[in-house]
Amino acid sequence: MKAALVYSGVSANSADNQDTLVQLAEISAILKSLNIETVEVAFNDSVGEVERDLFRIKPDFVFNLVETLNGTDSLIYLVAALYEKMKIPYTGCSAISLAMLASKIHQKQMLRHAGLPTADFFDDEIDADFSDGPWIVKSDSEHASVGINSDSVVQVVAEAEQRVKQSKKEFGGEWFAERYIDGREFNLSLLPNKIGKPRVLPPAEICFVNFPEDKPKIVDYAAKWDADSEVYQATQRSFEFSASDQNLLLKLEKICHQCWQLFDLRGAARVDFRIDSDNNPWILEVNANPCLSSDAGFMVAAKKAELSPHDVIKKLLPGTILTKVLSQNV
Numbered sequence: 487m488k489a490a491l492v493y494s495g496v497s498a499n500s501a502d503n504q505d506t507l508v509q510l511a512e513i514s515a516i517l518k519s520l521n522i523e524t525v526e527v528a529f530n531d532s533v534g535e536v537e538r539d540l541f542r543i544k545p546d547f548v549f550n551l552v553e554t555l556n557g558t559d560s561l562i563y564l565v566a567a568l569y570e571k572m573k574i575p576y577t578g579c580s581a582i583s584l585a586m587l588a589s590k591i592h593q594k595q596m597l598r599h600a601g602l603p604t605a606d607f608f609d610d611e612i613d614a615d616f617s618d619g620p621w622i623v624k625s626d627s628e629h630a631s632v633g634i635n636s637d638s639v640v641q642v643v644a645e646a647e648q649r650v651k652q653s654k655k656e657f658g659g660e661w662f663a664e665r666y667i668d669g670r671e672f673n674l675s676l677l678p679n680k681i682g683k684p685r686v687l688p689p690a691e692i693c694f695v696n697f698p699e700d701k702p703k704i705v706d707y708a709a710k711w712d713a714d715s716e717v718y719q720a721t722q723r724s725f726e727f728s729a730s731d732q733n734l735l736l737k738l739e740k741i742c743h744q745c746w747q748l749f750d751l752r753g754a755a756r757v758d759f760r761i762d763s764d765n766n767p768w769i770l771e772v773n774a775n776p777c778l779s780s781d782a783g784f785m786v787a788a789k790k791a792e793l794s795p796h797d798v799i800k801k802l803l804p805g806t807i808l809t810k811v812l813s814q815n816v
Contacts, residue, residue: 487521487522487523487546487807487810487811488522488523488524488525488543488544488545488546489517489522489523489524489525489545489546489547489548489549490524490525490526490527490539490540490543490545490547490548490549490574491510491513491514491517491524491525491526491527491548491549491551492527492529492536492540492548492549492550492551492552492565493506493507493509493510493526493527493528493529493551493552494506494528494529494551494552494553494554494555495528495529495530495531505777505779505782506551506553508779509551509777509778509779510526510551512778512779512780512795513549513551513778513799514526516795516796516799517549517799519796520796520800520811521811522811525543525545527539527540527543529552529555529565531555531556533564533568536565536568537568537572540568540569540572540574541572545574546575546807546810547574547575547576547577547803547804547807548569548574548575548576548577549576549577549802550565550566550569550576550577550578551778552565553629553775558627558628558659559588559627559628559629560588560589560626560627560628560659561588562584562588562775563581563582563584563585563588564581566578566579566580566581566584567581575804575806575807576804577753577802577803577804578752578753578754578774578775578802579749579750579751579752579753579755579774579775580750580752582750583749583750583751583752583774584774584775586749587749587772587773587774588627589626589627589660590624590625590626590627590662590771591607591609591626591660591662593749593771593772594607594664596748596749597745597748597769597772600744600748602741602744602745602748602769603741603766603767603768603769604768604769604770605664605665605666605667605760605768606664606665607662607663607664607665608646608647608662608663609626609650609660609661609662609663610650612643612647616643617643618641618642618643619639619640619641619642619643619645619646619666620639620640620641620665620666620668620702621639621640621641621643621645621646621663621664621665621666622634622638622639622640622663622664622665622666622702622704623638623639623640623646623649623650623653623661623662623663623664624638624661624662624663624664625653625657625659625660625661626659626660626661626662627659627660628657628659629773629775631705631706631707631709631710631711632657632707633653633656633657633661633707634704634706634707635706635707635708636700636701636702636704636706637649638704638706639666639702639704643663646663647663649663650662650663666702667760667761667762667768668702668703668762668763669760669761669762669763670691670760670761671691671692671703671705671758671759671760671761671770672689672690672691672692672738672758672759672760672761672767673689673690673692673756673757673758673759673783673787674686674687674689674690674738674739674742674756674757674758674759674787675687675690675754675755675756675776675783675784675787675788676742676746676751676754676755676756676757677754677788677793677798677801677802678752678753678801678802682752683746684742684743684746684751684755685791686739686742686743687784687787687788687790687791687793688725688787688790688791689725689727689735689738689739689787690723690724690725690783690786690787691723691724691725691727692705692721692722692723692724693721693722693723693724694720694721695720695721695722696720697717697720697721698716698717698720701717705721709721723783723786725787725790734761734765734767737767738757738759738767741757741759741767741769742757745757745769745772749772749774751772751774753774753802754775754776754778754784754798754802755772755773755774755776756772756773756776756783756784757769757771757772757773758770758771758773778798778799780795784798785798
């Protein structure tokens with residue numbers, strides 16, 4: 487059996503994109519241990535070139551690790567659409583699901599329409615009822631906290647509007663402002679069970695430990711990727727909760743199931759939350775392409791559920807492929 491591991495090209499040398507190469511090496515090793523031949527395919531700017539590569543390789547399935555295409559995360563649904571056009575089984579969400587999630591504004595609109603909690607937001611048009619801050623300015627399409635730092639949190643609506651415009655010029659793409667929830671932050675990872683329903687892995691809280699007092703408590707780009715930064719050291723993952731948290735955790739798990747259904751998710755996914763001072767949860771983002779490297783939050787949560795990286799990768803394989811893998815490894 488042969489798998490094509492399709493990944494974002496290395497033309498983007500930022501820390502978040504280089505992390506894709508770590509996933510590539512680790513997942514390739516796991517697949518090889520399952521007696522699956524692996525071929526690496528870099529998805530750079532040419533869809534046609536990748537199509538030719540896949541036609542030549544003739545893989546039994548694709549393990550999809552593409553996180554950015556042509557310099558933006560907003561186009562990754564085109565990658566899944568290519569696999570579907572070629573009728574190649576692949577891991578992860580469908581092209582339609584990825585397209586629904588490609589815009590965070592669109593995500594929030596769908597969440598609102600479904601009655602799920604997400605904070606107020608605006609892009610180019612400000613609702614007259616919006617009061618002053620705090621607000622946080624974010625990219626509409628880019629992940630990994632790209633472009634987010636302590637200056638992204640502002641107190642005045644007009645300042646948020648100005649920063650949205652400034653970020654569009656500086657980084658490109660669409661940007662928006664979201665009501666900043668000053669509270670606890672949670673990440674809940676999801677993995678399909680045997681019948682394709684979501685299994686919610688043990689919840690993780692991002693604890694702000696000895697966090698700089700002059701900075702807003704957010705997981706910005708430095709907190710995610712700059713291991714030498716003060717904020718990186720001050721954002722620590724915890725899986726320990728008190729009895730008083732149990733109702734909140736059950737509520738978060740229920741919302742995760744609703745998000746899975748709303749966006750027709752499959753494969754690995756993650757839902758990020760902030761919790762306000764009244765213990766109300768607010769959805770920050772639904773991520774259909776979480777990092778799968780061994781030290782990332784998804785695999786750490788899986789370990790808490792007594793699942794090894796091998797267990798996780800097997801659960802992500804397309805159903806027909808997994809059946810063949812299990813039969814040939816008996």
